[in-house]
Amino acid sequence: MKLHLITGGAGFVAVNLTRRLLQEGSAVLALDDLSRGRRELVAEFDSNPSFIFRQVDCSDLEALSAAIQEVGAPVAHVWHLAANSDIPAGVTDPRIDRDRTFLTTFAVLEAMRRHEIPELHFASSSAIYGDLGEREIHEDIGPLQPISNYGAMKLASEVQIRAAVEAFLPRADIFRFPNVIGVPATHGVIFDFIRKLKATPDQLQVLGNGTQQKAYLHVDDLIDAMLHVSRIEGRYNVFNIGPKDDGVTVRMIAQTVRDRVSPKAEIVFGEGNRGWVGDVPRFRYSTQRLAASGWSPQLDSTQAMVRAVDEIAREELAE
Amino acid sequence: MKLHLITGGAGFVAVNLTRRLLQEGSAVLALDDLSRGRRELVAEFDSNPSFIFRQVDCSDLEALSAAIQEVGAPVAHVWHLAANSDIPAGVTDPRIDRDRTFLTTFAVLEAMRRHEIPELHFASSSAIYGDLGEREIHEDIGPLQPISNYGAMKLASEVQIRAAVEAFLPRADIFRFPNVIGVPATHGVIFDFIRKLKATPDQLQVLGNGTQQKAYLHVDDLIDAMLHVSRIEGRYNVFNIGPKDDGVTVRMIAQTVRDRVSPKAEIVFGEGNRGWVGDVPRFRYSTQRLAASGWSPQLDSTQAMVRAVDEIAREELAE
Numbered sequence: 038m039k040l041h042l043i044t045g046g047a048g049f050v051a052v053n054l055t056r057r058l059l060q061e062g063s064a065v066l067a068l069d070d071l072s073r074g075r076r077e078l079v080a081e082f083d084s085n086p087s088f089i090f091r092q093v094d095c096s097d098l099e100a101l102s103a104a105i106q107e108v109g110a111p112v113a114h115v116w117h118l119a120a121n122s123d124i125p126a127g128v129t130d131p132r133i134d135r136d137r138t139f140l141t142t143f144a145v146l147e148a149m150r151r152h153e154i155p156e157l158h159f160a161s162s163s164a165i166y167g168d169l170g171e172r173e174i175h176e177d178i179g180p181l182q183p184i185s186n187y188g189a190m191k192l193a194s195e196v197q198i199r200a201a202v203e204a205f206l207p208r209a210d211i212f213r214f215p216n217v218i219g220v221p222a223t224h225g226v227i228f229d230f231i232r233k234l235k236a237t238p239d240q241l242q243v244l245g246n247g248t249q250q251k252a253y254l255h256v257d258d259l260i261d262a263m264l265h266v267s268r269i270e271g272r273y274n275v276f277n278i279g280p281k282d283d284g285v286t287v288r289m290i291a292q293t294v295r296d297r298v299s300p301k302a303e304i305v306f307g308e309g310n311r312g313w314v315g316d317v318p319r320f321r322y323s324t325q326r327l328a329a330s331g332w333s334p335q336l337d338s339t340q341a342m343v344r345a346v347d348e349i350a351r352e353e354l355a356e
Numbered sequence: 357m358k359l360h361l362i363t364g365g366a367g368f369v370a371v372n373l374t375r376r377l378l379q380e381g382s383a384v385l386a387l388d389d390l391s392r393g394r395r396e397l398v399a400e401f402d403s404n405p406s407f408i409f410r411q412v413d414c415s416d417l418e419a420l421s422a423a424i425q426e427v428g429a430p431v432a433h434v435w436h437l438a439a440n441s442d443i444p445a446g447v448t449d450p451r452i453d454r455d456r457t458f459l460t461t462f463a464v465l466e467a468m469r470r471h472e473i474p475e476l477h478f479a480s481s482s483a484i485y486g487d488l489g490e491r492e493i494h495e496d497i498g499p500l501q502p503i504s505n506y507g508a509m510k511l512a513s514e515v516q517i518r519a520a521v522e523a524f525l526p527r528a529d530i531f532r533f534p535n536v537i538g539v540p541a542t543h544g545v546i547f548d549f550i551r552k553l554k555a556t557p558d559q560l561q562v563l564g565n566g567t568q569q570k571a572y573l574h575v576d577d578l579i580d581a582m583l584h585v586s587r588i589e590g591r592y593n594v595f596n597i598g599p600k601d602d603g604v605t606v607r608m609i610a611q612t613v614r615d616r617v618s619p620k621a622e623i624v625f626g627e628g629n630r631g632w633v634g635d636v637p638r639f640r641y642s643t644q645r646l647a648a649s650g651w652s653p654q655l656d657s658t659q660a661m662v663r664a665v666d667e668i669a670r671e672e673l674a675e
Binding site: 177180182184201 | 450454502504509519592594
C-alpha cells in the first residue's frame with residue numbers, strides 16, 4: 038500500500054484528491070495548519086484506517102519532519118498543495134505569499150531530502166505567466182512575468198523545485214492549475230457571488246465590467262489529470278492543466294449564479310476589465326502538451342461552471 | 357545631489373559602481389553585512405563626504421529601514437547587489453540562497469515601499485536561464501529552469517520585483533549578469549586559479565576537462581552598461597548584459613593564468629564538461645536588446661579575461 042503525503046490536506050483540492058487516492062487503495066497522510074483549510078472537510082475520511090490527519094504548519098520543517106517520522110511507513114509521494122490561496126490578501130501583504138507559499142515549498146523540499154521521499158507533485162498556477170496578452174500560453178513560453186505576489190511565489194516555488202531535481206530530488210511534476218471549481222468550495226468567484234446573493238438577494242455587485250474571461254476546470258477533471266501526469270515517465274514534468282476552450286465570462290457566471298440562486302436579482306457591473314490588482318483579464322491557455330500525453334477533460338469551462346454553481350449552491354444554501 | 361543606496365555595498369561590483377557614482381557627483385549609502393564583502397574594499401571612499409558606509413544585514417527589514425532613516429536625505433535609487441555569490445555553497449545548503457538572495461530582495465522591496473524609493477536596479481544573473489543547450493538566450497526565452505539554487509533564488513527575486521512593479525514600485529531594471537571579472541576580486545575561476553598556483557606553483561588542477569566555455573565581461577564595461585540601462589525610459593526593463601562573443605574556454609583561462617603567474621606549472625584537467633553541480637557547460641547569450649538600446653562593451657571575453665588576469669595577479673601577488 039503506497040503512502041501519499043498531502044500538504045494543505047484540508048483544502049478544496051486535497052479533499053477530492055484524498056477521496057480518489059483512498060478509493061484506489063492508497064494511504065493518505067494529510068497535513069494542514071487549518072489556517073484556511075477546515076478540519077470538517079476531511080472528517081468523512083476519519084473512519085478509514087488508511088487516512089491520517091495531523092494539524093501541522095508545513096512551513097515549519099521540524100514539525101513537518103516529525104509528522105513524517107511519526108507515521109512510521111515510508112512516504113512514496115508528496116502532493117504539495119499547501120499555499121496561500123487568497124490573491125488579493127497577498128497583494129496587500131506580500132509576506133503572506135512569501136511565507137505560506139514559497140517558504141512552505143522550501144520546507145517541503147528539505148523534508149523530502151531528509152526523509153528520502155522520491156516523488157513530488159506540485160500545484161502551481163497559471164498565474165505564473167502574468168499578462169501575455171493574446172499569445173497562446175504553452176508551458177515553455179517566455180517571458181514569465183507574474184503580476185501578483187501569488188503568481189510570483191508559485192513561480193519561485195517551481196524554480197526551487199527545479200534546482201532540487203538537479204541536486205537531489207528524483208522526480209517532480211509541476212501542475213499549472215487554471216481556475217478550479219467544484220465542492221467543497223472555500224473561495225472563488227462562484228462562491229463569492231452565491232454568498233453575496235445570500236446577503237442581498239435582490240442585487241449582485243460584480244467587480245469589473247464582466248467581460249473578463251476565464252477558463253475553468255472542474256475539480257473531478259483536475260484530480261484525474263494530476264493522477265494521469267503522476268504516472269507519466271519523466272524526471273521533471275511541467276503541464277498546463279485546463280479545459281480546451283478559452284473559458285467563460287464573469288458576466289455569464291454572474292447570470293448562471295443569479296438564475297440558480299436568486300432569479301429576480303439585478304446584476305450590477307463595475308468598470309474596467311480588471312476586478313483587482315494582479316488579475317489577468319484574458320487568457321489563452323494551451324493544454325496541447327496534456328492532450329498529447331493522452332488526457333482530455335470531461336467537461337468544458339461552461340459545463341464545469343454550470344455544474345459547480347449547482348454543487349456550491351446546494352452546499353451554501355444547505356438544500 | 358542624488359543619493360544612491362547600494363546593498364552588498366562592500367562587494368566587487370559595488371566598489372566599482374560606487375567609484376563611478378561618486379565621480380559623477382552623486383552620494384552613496386553603502387550597506388553590507390560584511391559576511392562576504394570586506395570593509396577595506398571601500399576604505400578608499402571614506403574621506404569622501406558623499407560616501408557613507410554602514411554594516412547592515414539587508415535581509416533585516418528593520419535594520420535596513422533604520423539605516424535609510426538615519427541618512428536623512430531621500431534615496432533616489434537602490435542598486436540591489438547583496439546576494440549569496442557562492443554557487444556551490446548554495447547547492448550544499450539551499451538556505452544560503454534563500455536567505456541571502458531571495459529574502460534580502462524581499463526586505464529591500466519592503467523598505468522601498470516604506471520609504472517611497474522610486475527606482476530599483478537589480479543584479480540578476482544569466483544563471484536564471486538554466487541549461488538551454490545550443491539555443492540563443494534572449495531575455496524573453498522560455499522555459500526558465502535554473503539548475504542551481506543560486507539561479508533559482510535570483511529568478512525568485514526577479515519575479516517578486518515584477519509583482520512589486522505591478523503593486524507599488526514605479527520602476528525596476530533587471531540586469532542579467534554574465535560572469536564578471538576585474539578587481540577587487542573575491543571569487544571566481546581566475547581568482548581560484550591564481551590562489552591555487554600561489555599554493556602549488558608547479559601544478560594547476562582544473563575541475564572538468566577545460567572545454568567549458570563562458571562569456572566574460574570586464575567590470576568596467578558592466579558598470580557602464582548598468583548606468584546606461586538605468587537612464588533608459590521604461591517601467592520594467594530586463595537586459596542581458598554581456599560581451600557579444602561566445603566566450604573563452606576554461607582551458608584558455610588556465611593557460612593565461614599559468615603564463616602570467618607561474619609559467620612552468622603543469623595544468624591538470626579533470627573529466628567531464630561540468631565543474632560542479634549547477635554549472636552550465638555552454639552558453640549562447642544574446643545581448644542584442646542591449647546593443648539595440650545603444651550600448652556595446654569595450655572589451656570582448658578574451659580581452660576582458662586577459663586584463664582581469666593581470667589585474668588580479670597584481671592584487672594577489674602584491675606586486
